Amino acid sequence: MQALVLQKSRSAVSSFASMAYEFGVRRLSVTPMNRGIEDFFTVKADAEKPLVVGREWKADHLRLKSFEDLHKLWYILLKEQNALFTERYHAKQNRQQMEAPHRLRMVRKSMARIKHVLTERAIEEAAGNEDQRKVMMRLINGPQGPTYVNKAYPNKDEKP
Structure with a gap:
């Protein structure tokens, strides 16, 4: 059963990838495979080729994304940031230079831009309702980053 679901999801991803290539859309990469701790290590195929x-x-591109896409992208970037922190730690332990350290700055900038775009949307959506704006800003700038709020499921703290 699980193999059938995985096969269907792979075919859906490959069809989306071909559509994205045709229309020139930058697509998000979501891996169905979970490798555990190996996800935090960069596997370099060829040591002689540069990374x-x-x-x-860019914020202009992020403004075109849906909230769900921004949420997925946030966690992809968070995973990449953790992998880069792991790579930097191992480079320091081995007294080596981390390869392409500017990648951390790029990931941080992208994450900051996602928060900026979500903040713009929160201000626009609240439009005069200060309490709603404060709640939305708390969701965006929480300690774990932007929180996904699925309106189909009520919040535990809310009274019906």
Whole structure:
């Protein structure tokens, strides 16, 4: 059963990837495979080739994303940030230079831009309601980062 679900999700991802390629959309990469602690280590295929790194996310592109996409991207960036912290720690332990240390700055900038875009949306959505704006800002700037609020499930603290 699990293999069937995984196979269906892989086919859906590959069809989305082909559509994204056709239309020039920058897509999010969500891996169905969970490798445990190995996820925090960068596996380099060829030691002689330089590490190819993308660019950080710009606020203009993030404004086009849905809330769910921003939420997924936040956790992808959080996972990448943790992997980079692990890589930096191991480089320091071995008295080596971390490869492409600017990646940490790029991830931090992207995460800050996600918060900025969510803040813009919160201010626009609250439009004069100060209490609602404060609640939304607390959700965005909480200690774990932006909180996903699924309106289909009531909050435990709310009274019906």
